[in-house]
Amino acid sequence: MSRCSRCNVGVRGDWIDCPLCGHPLTSAIEPTPAPWPDVPLRFDVRRLMRVLVLVSVLIVVGALLALRFFFPGPFEGLRLVAFGLAGLWLVTLTAIRKRRNVAKSIVYLVVIAALLSVYGDYLDGWRGWSTTYMIPITCGASMVALLIAARMAHMRPSDYIVYWWMTILLGVVPALFIAFDWVTNPLPSWISVGLSFLMLIIMPMFRGAEIQHELNKRLTV
Amino acid sequence: MVSRRSWVRLDNASNIFLAAMSSVDSKVFRLSAEMVDEVDPELLQQALDRVFDQYVLYHSVLRRGIFWYYLEESDLRPQVEPDRLPLCDHLYHFDRRELLFRVVYHRNRIALEVFHALSDGTGAMQVFRDLVAEYVMARYPGDFRDRPDSAPVERGLERDSFTRYFKQDRTDEFAEAARSASLAAGSRTGRIPDEPIRRAPPIVSRGRRRIYRVRGTRTPDHRTRAVELDMPAEPVLRLARQTGVSVTIFLTALFLQSIREVDERARDAIMAVSLPVDLRKRFPSNSTRNFFATTRLEYDFGANDHALPAVCQSLNEQLRAQTTPEALEAKLVKLIGFELNPAIRLLPRPLKDAILGGINRFNNRSLSVAVSNLGRASFPDAVDSRIGAVCLMVSAARPQFCMISHAGRLTVTFTAPFVELDIQRAFVRALTGQSVPVGISVCRVTADELPGKRP
Numbered sequence: 001m002s003r004c005s006r007c008n009v010g011v012r013g014d015w016i017d018c019p020l021c022g023h024p025l026t027s028a029i030e031p032t033p034a035p036w037p038d039v040p041l042r043f044d045v046r047r048l049m050r051v052l053v054l055v056s057v058l059i060v061v062g063a064l065l066a067l068r069f070f071f072p073g074p075f076e077g078l079r080l081v082a083f084g085l086a087g088l089w090l091v092t093l094t095a096i097r098k099r100r101n102v103a104k105s106i107v108y109l110v111v112i113a114a115l116l117s118v119y120g121d122y123l124d125g126w127r128g129w130s131t132t133y134m135i136p137i138t139c140g141a142s143m144v145a146l147l148i149a150a151r152m153a154h155m156r157p158s159d160y161i162v163y164w165w166m167t168i169l170l171g172v173v174p175a176l177f178i179a180f181d182w183v184t185n186p187l188p189s190w191i192s193v194g195l196s197f198l199m200l201i202i203m204p205m206f207r208g209a210e211i212q213h214e215l216n217k218r219l220t221v
Numbered sequence: 222m223v224s225r226r227s228w229v230r231l232d233n234a235s236n237i238f239l240a241a242m243s244s245v246d247s248k249v250f251r252l253s254a255e256m257v258d259e260v261d262p263e264l265l266q267q268a269l270d271r272v273f274d275q276y277v278l279y280h281s282v283l284r285r286g287i288f289w290y291y292l293e294e295s296d297l298r299p300q301v302e303p304d305r306l307p308l309c310d311h312l313y314h315f316d317r318r319e320l321l322f323r324v325v326y327h328r329n330r331i332a333l334e335v336f337h338a339l340s341d342g343t344g345a346m347q348v349f350r351d352l353v354a355e356y357v358m359a360r361y362p363g364d365f366r367d368r369p370d371s372a373p374v375e376r377g378l379e380r381d382s383f384t385r386y387f388k389q390d391r392t393d394e395f396a397e398a399a400r401s402a403s404l405a406a407g408s409r410t411g412r413i414p415d416e417p418i419r420r421a422p423p424i425v426s427r428g429r430r431r432i433y434r435v436r437g438t439r440t441p442d443h444r445t446r447a448v449e450l451d452m453p454a455e456p457v458l459r460l461a462r463q464t465g466v467s468v469t470i471f472l473t474a475l476f477l478q479s480i481r482e483v484d485e486r487a488r489d490a491i492m493a494v495s496l497p498v499d500l501r502k503r504f505p506s507n508s509t510r511n512f513f514a515t516t517r518l519e520y521d522f523g524a525n526d527h528a529l530p531a532v533c534q535s536l537n538e539q540l541r542a543q544t545t546p547e548a549l550e551a552k553l554v555k556l557i558g559f560e561l562n563p564a565i566r567l568l569p570r571p572l573k574d575a576i577l578g579g580i581n582r583f584n585n586r587s588l589s590v591a592v593s594n595l596g597r598a599s600f601p602d603a604v605d606s607r608i609g610a611v612c613l614m615v616s617a618a619r620p621q622f623c624m625i626s627h628a629g630r631l632t633v634t635f636t637a638p639f640v641e642l643d644i645q646r647a648f649v650r651a652l653t654g655q656s657v658p659v660g661i662s663v664c665r666v667t668a669d670e671l672p673g674k675r676p
Contacts, residue, residue: 001660007646007649007650007653008650008653008654009649009650009653009659009660009661010658010659010660010661011660011661011662011663012660012661012662013662013663015663019448019642019661019663019670020448020642020645020646020649020661020663021646032660033328034662034664035253035255035327035328035330035449035612035662036304036308036327036447036662036664037303037304037305037327038665038671038672039305039306039307039444040671041441041442041668041671042307042442043442046244047244098316100316100317101316158226217228217286217291217293218286218287219286219287219288220230220286220288220289220291221288221566221567
């Protein structure tokens with residue numbers, strides 16, 4: 001072990017000066033190795049990600065609000081492109097942020113896409129394309145997408161079942177659009193609702209006990 | 222069909238570690254032991270596999286529900302790895318499914334790192350003891366040749382591995398292992414029934430006084446700065462006895478004095494130190510979950526004698542008052558009340574996190590340093606001679622030290638989020654000044670210190 005004569009202490013590892021006081025060490029014939037390896041400094045990706053996400057969300061939300069309050073006008077041309085880019089960025093962010101849980105990311109994406117389309121429809125003067133086409137088609141597709149993703153990623157049923165259940169619930173929402181007559185063409189809504197009911201019938205047959213188990217777990221008070 | 226996994230909600234006592242976790246403080250602690258020879262990774266893996274099978278709690282992954290975090294039994298298997306991450310690096314990552322501990326080796330050291338929400342020091346020590354014992358038996362089979370093959374059970378490595386292995390209902394087994402230790406102890410002592418929560422009388426009133434806090438330069442990538450002090454236990458014990466206090470109190474007082482010596486601001490300041498006490502000693506329990514209460518000792522250097530014996534006596538009296546059977550029972554009742562409080566239970570998890578985080582920040586403001594003593598590490602006799610110094614360290618939001626002794630060696634490991642080493646220097650010099658031979662190891666944390674970047 002090397003020694004520091006000022007601190008009167010033995011020092012392990014290949015220090016040249018005393019780590020405590022900086023005084024040169026008298027090195028031993030046989031230095032004792034440090035108990036830990038030297039780990040190189042690392043760049044903290046997580047912090048960068050957090051800042052990037054926050055800044056992105058602020059920019060996107062700012063851009064979307066600006067479309068309504070600062071640059072009102074017909075929903076076409078550059079405005080449409082700006083809206084599309086903002087939406088795309090938001091969707092990409094969600095997909096990246098939730099990449100560790102594909103099932104969860106699908107539910108998030110459905111909700112974000114639905115909200116974006118409603119806002120777009122509003123900017124466009126409420127022509128009803130969001131409730132007629134966008135939301136029912138997104139909801140219907142998400143149920144199928146989740147099953148495909150679950151199969152391709154070899155997910156365990158307990159990991160996606162709650163989210164599958166949520167997509168099914170979301171799939172029933174278009175029934176409200178039909179009830180309130182918010183649709184110009186009822187077919188996409190009917191398809192989404194029909195698909196939901198089909199899934200509702202199928203799912204408990206296979207996975208009833210597991211759904212119960214998962215819900216108990218997540219809702220324990 | 223895939224079998225359903227068992228799960229248990231995370232108790233509040235453990236929840237606080239999640240709320241207090243940050244990029245600086247990973248809430249991970251490390252137990253390590255020195256072997257005589259270089260560690261053989263393959264044998265260590267075999268030892269880990271055997272021990273892992275016996276501790277179902279360690280199969281847990283942490284997941285998030287609406288109201289609680291919960292521990293869920295997983296089928297992941299741990300892999301021993303060379304030590305190549307910063308000390309006490311994060312074990313729990315948001316949305317990632319991973320085991321809450323890791324086993325690493327470096328040269329002749331075996332280390333177990335554990336996320337504090339899973340287990341406390343005493344709990345983890347059980348696992349570590351079995352791991353090291355299994356490893357030593359595999360590494361030096363010659364030592365054990367004259368013993369029968371079923372030796373591990375006879376050597377007390379596993380109390381009832383038979384019932385553990387052959388119990389039919391694994392769900393019960395996991396639930397039992399993962400159960401909140403304070404609730405379990407409460408149900409045994411029969412103290413749960415809606416007894417009104419009695420508060421422990423405050424020993425030292427906190428008031429609105431300013432408690433001294435150590436300042437420093439954060440390490441560049443927020444890793445923990447560790448300084449390990451290795452010394453013979455005997456001379457330190459003698460010094461403590463001369464002052465008439467325990468080694469813990471003696472070294473704590475020395476710690477406070479060292480801070481006072483190096484920082485002008487601390488000359489007449491009030492310093493407070495948090496010191497956990499293991500509740501298993503008062504309420505016998507085999508649980509490997511978190512089961513401790515914290516005591517808080519303080520000393521006003523402005524109003525009292527600065528000499529070491531005076532500090533020692535004051536801290537000693539405070540600790541004694543806070544660890545009487547009545548005081549500990551009051552602490553346990555408080556912990557249980559905290560677990561069962563309906564208002565807390567109904568709060569959604571993100572709110573719980575925010576509130577616990579707030580409580581934690583408030584507590585931090587009234588603490589200068591922390592100290593933790595795991596006592597003497599004991600291993601089964603047959604393997605004990607093959608094991609050298611044992612070391613305990615914990616990630617830190619403020620300077621703190623952990624101590625543990627084995628084979629006549631006492632290791633005191635300082636950890637801090639800061640680069641500076643003044644306090645540690647003063648502490649070491651105070652010890653060597655009283656002719657305690659000390660050896661130190663310091664982990665490199667800055668670009669200047671790390672190899673390749675040196676001028």
